[in-house]
Amino acid sequence: MAEPTPRLAPTAPSSQLLAAGQNDYRIDLLGLGRDALIAEMARLSLPRFRADQLWHWIYHRGVTDFNAMTTLAKPLRMALAETHQISRLAVSRRQESDDGTIKWLFRLADGNEIETVFIPEDDRGTLCISSQVGCTLNCHFCHTGTQRLVRNLTAGEIVGQLMAVFDDLSDWPSGRDDRYVTSIVMMGMGEPLYNYDNVRTALKIIMDEAGIALSRRRITLSTTGILPQMQACGDELAVNLAVSLHAVTDELRDILVPINRKYPIADVLQACREYPRATNARRITFEYVMLKDVNDSPADAEALVKLIAGIPAKVNLIPFNPWPGSVYETSSDAAIEAFARVVMRAGYASPVRKPRGRDILAACGQLKSASERLRRSQRQDQAETA
Numbered sequence: 001m002a003e004p005t006p007r008l009a010p011t012a013p014s015s016q017l018l019a020a021g022q023n024d025y026r027i028d029l030l031g032l033g034r035d036a037l038i039a040e041m042a043r044l045s046l047p048r049f050r051a052d053q054l055w056h057w058i059y060h061r062g063v064t065d066f067n068a069m070t071t072l073a074k075p076l077r078m079a080l081a082e083t084h085q086i087s088r089l090a091v092s093r094r095q096e097s098d099d100g101t102i103k104w105l106f107r108l109a110d111g112n113e114i115e116t117v118f119i120p121e122d123d124r125g126t127l128c129i130s131s132q133v134g135c136t137l138n139c140h141f142c143h144t145g146t147q148r149l150v151r152n153l154t155a156g157e158i159v160g161q162l163m164a165v166f167d168d169l170s171d172w173p174s175g176r177d178d179r180y181v182t183s184i185v186m187m188g189m190g191e192p193l194y195n196y197d198n199v200r201t202a203l204k205i206i207m208d209e210a211g212i213a214l215s216r217r218r219i220t221l222s223t224t225g226i227l228p229q230m231q232a233c234g235d236e237l238a239v240n241l242a243v244s245l246h247a248v249t250d251e252l253r254d255i256l257v258p259i260n261r262k263y264p265i266a267d268v269l270q271a272c273r274e275y276p277r278a279t280n281a282r283r284i285t286f287e288y289v290m291l292k293d294v295n296d297s298p299a300d301a302e303a304l305v306k307l308i309a310g311i312p313a314k315v316n317l318i319p320f321n322p323w324p325g326s327v328y329e330t331s332s333d334a335a336i337e338a339f340a341r342v343v344m345r346a347g348y349a350s351p352v353r354k355p356r357g358r359d360i361l362a363a364c365g366q367l368k369s370a371s372e373r374l375r376r377s378q379r380q381d382q383a384e385t386a
């Protein structure tokens with residue numbers, strides 16, 4: 001079949017240009033969902049199966065070089081390489097903890113930075129992915145909330161974290177039995193449901209069976225309970241849901257998780273009851289940070305199990321991870337154990353989350369990129385050259 005070699009004009013939408021490297025105006029294919037990739041092929045007068053082939057190379061094999069895509073005719077490879085690219089996030093810094101946890105600081109095309117954390121365990125490995133630069137929520141005990149500069153990540157930047165980690169750990173081709181990354185959690189920087197559209201595109205790419213093929217059962221999205229998007233998340237993605245509860249009264253949750261003033265406990269729990277996958281097999285995880293003398297008494301535990309009665313759930317107790325300038329203390333082991341006992345007696349699993357990577361500030365709530373500082377120094381540079 002004679003397929004015309006397309007002469008491709010780079011007329012990508014500006015968001016795609018932004019996702020590409022600075023001064024690189026080739027269209028970035030990374031982060032285009034299936035339909036968008038098919039549409040891009042159609043724009044180039046290429047048949048749909050070209051999108052399937054590209055998908056395989058990009059998301060199953062992890063290839064970034066069009067020339068390595070041997071199922072594509074050579075002239076097509078060359079034409080695509082001129083006008084398109086498959087980008088990778090740039091690694092600013094890579095740190096490895098004494099316990100094997102790895103944290104990457106990635107630099108985005110606009111100079112902002114985000115963090116991604118890999119947590120290896122005996123029989124699995126979890127990748128903790130960010131959804132925003134910084135976070136607008138300002139939870140009182142969370143380091144990320146102290147970062148002022150915030151923007152949503154593009155779908156390409158969300159999938160890009162996983163792609164870069166697959167490169168680093170040699171996890172290509174995807175889906176191998178001995179792979180390092182076996183599950184992902186949307187628990188890094190940011191509130192994923194405030195960036196729902198891009199998170200949805202990214203997770204659909206990640207779940208697609210012809211590509212990375214990570215099952216929805218191995219994906220958990222953590223939210224403070226942004227009600228308008230919770231239902232859509234269940235309907236459209238049906239991934240596991242984790243909800244950051246942290247307090248049993250609105251009075252306290254208003255302080256710890258200020259978005260509670262907009263989405264209070266009772267409403268969030270009602271949305272959990274209605275979450276489409278809240279069956280016994282697919283329990284909702286309630287995250288509960290253990291803050292010494294703030295929310296960690298046996299009475300708090302009793303109140304908690306009353307609140308969540310009837311919801312298929314488990315309660316993940318997270319010992320508070322300190323960060324420079326934090327005002328809280330971690331509950332004692334004895335307090336955490338006593339709390340867990342009450343929750344367990346009520347019939348809920350209550351695993352205590354082992355702090356991982358504290359020495360490199362990679363544990364829950366410790367992520368904060370230097371974007372703000374970078375911005376300031378950039379401003380300084382500009383002022384100096386003005």
Ligand code: SAH
Nearest residue numbers: 142187190191222223244287320321364365
């Ligand atoms: N915005 C989402 C995603 C962040 S997930 C959410 O809030 O759910 C990160 C989890 O770590 C959340 O449950 C968060 O409340 C918790 N966390 C934040 N700071 C922490 C800290 N210093 N110690 C322990 N857990 C923390």
